[in-house]
Amino acid sequence: MSATNWIRLTLMLALVLVMTMAASVRADEAAPTWSQLSGDQQRVLQRFAENWDALPAERRQRMSTGANRWLNMTPEQHEQARGRLGRWQQFSPEQRRRARQQFNRYRGMSPDEQARVRNNFRRFRQMPPERREQMRQRWENMTPEQREQAQQRMQQRRHKPPGFKPPGAGQQGAGQPRGSGRDPE
Secondary structure: OOHHHHHHHHHHHHHHHHHHHHHHHHHHHHOOOHHHOOHHHHHHOHHHHHHHHHOOHHHHHHHHHHHHHHHOOOHHHHHHHHHHHHHHHHOOHHHHHHHHHHHHHHHOOOHHHHHHHHHHHHHHHHOOHHHHHHHHHHHHHOOHHHHHHHHHHHHHHHOOOOOOOOOOOOOOOOOOOOOOOOOOO
């Protein structure tokens, strides 16, 4: 390696190190110390009091934000949150990894895509439990290739131009999924 390349590499590494340290300092400044938390936040986060200031800045920031959310919840919302935490604690490490992956994928979606996902989830939750279980079983019985094909078909349906009607849409029985077993009315 030439002396010039060596100097460039050294300078780049030094720059990366300085930028990393600067970002860390900014994060530490934004994250509250225990004494900076309100009395209500300290009450909610009491179990972390002893080690609070040793926690990473990003975690302290997230936890103080979570404490604020908790303080603004209704008792019913507290119960729902406790239920979600209980279910999370029951997850295996693999289930947690998948849940985090799905959450990150959701956060990367556009607002329109997020709205569509929420709407589909709401529709799924409104189905009778037996129908939801049938759909879960059908999905679980698919091979990875079949799942990929199903996702591609769903993706294509989402990207149809406005006013698009598939062939036969105006005919009696149109709109029924193929093989749904329902007779057109």
